[in-house]
Amino acid sequence: MIYSEKVMDHFANPRNVGEIPDADGVGEVGNAKCGDIMKMYIKVNDGIITDVKFKTFGCGAAVATSSMATELIKGKPIEEALKLTNKAVIEALDGLPAVKLHCSVLAEQAMKAALADYYRRQGVDPALIIGDLSAPDTCEI
Numbered sequence: 001m002i003y004s005e006k007v008m009d010h011f012a013n014p015r016n017v018g019e020i021p022d023a024d025g026v027g028e029v030g031n032a033k034c035g036d037i038m039k040m041y042i043k044v045n046d047g048i049i050t051d052v053k054f055k056t057f058g059c060g061a062a063v064a065t066s067s068m069a070t071e072l073i074k075g076k077p078i079e080e081a082l083k084l085t086n087k088a089v090i091e092a093l094d095g096l097p098a099v100k101l102h103c104s105v106l107a108e109q110a111m112k113a114a115l116a117d118y119y120r121r122q123g124v125d126p127a128l129i130i131g132d133l134s135a136p137d138t139c140e141i
């Protein structure tokens with residue numbers, strides 16, 4: 001299996017690993033295909049994601065995609081984070097082997113679950129903004 005240099009870099013030196021104790025939103029999801037688990041924490045100020053961290057019991061591709069996803073949404077408005085797809089994360093990593101594409105879904109779903117939690121805490125129904133949060137077990141590519 002060939003991984004891109006970017007995937008290897010984000011796997012070996014993952015960005016934003018950890019937890020945020022006073023997070024404004026926390027999302028935890030599991031991958032139906034492999035049983036791996038991902039937890040993501042976000043801090044929001046004035047509609048901007050000021051900090052994001054993740055922890056995973058997952059494979060190298062899950063670590064790399066989550067690392068890249070957190071880098072892509074950190075410092076961005078929530079609306080932009082909501083538009084981030086696993087496809088965009090894979091592109092930013094210069095691709096993933098086909099058998100590992102499903103791993104990238106974990107990062108996208110954890111991020112959306114954290115955003116949904118944030119909206120819930122604000123008293124807003126996340127379904128109105130994010131839509132269906134049920135995790136697909138296949139990726140969109």
Ligand code: FES
Nearest residue numbers: 034036059062103
């Ligand atoms: Fe489970 Fe990659 S094999 S997330």
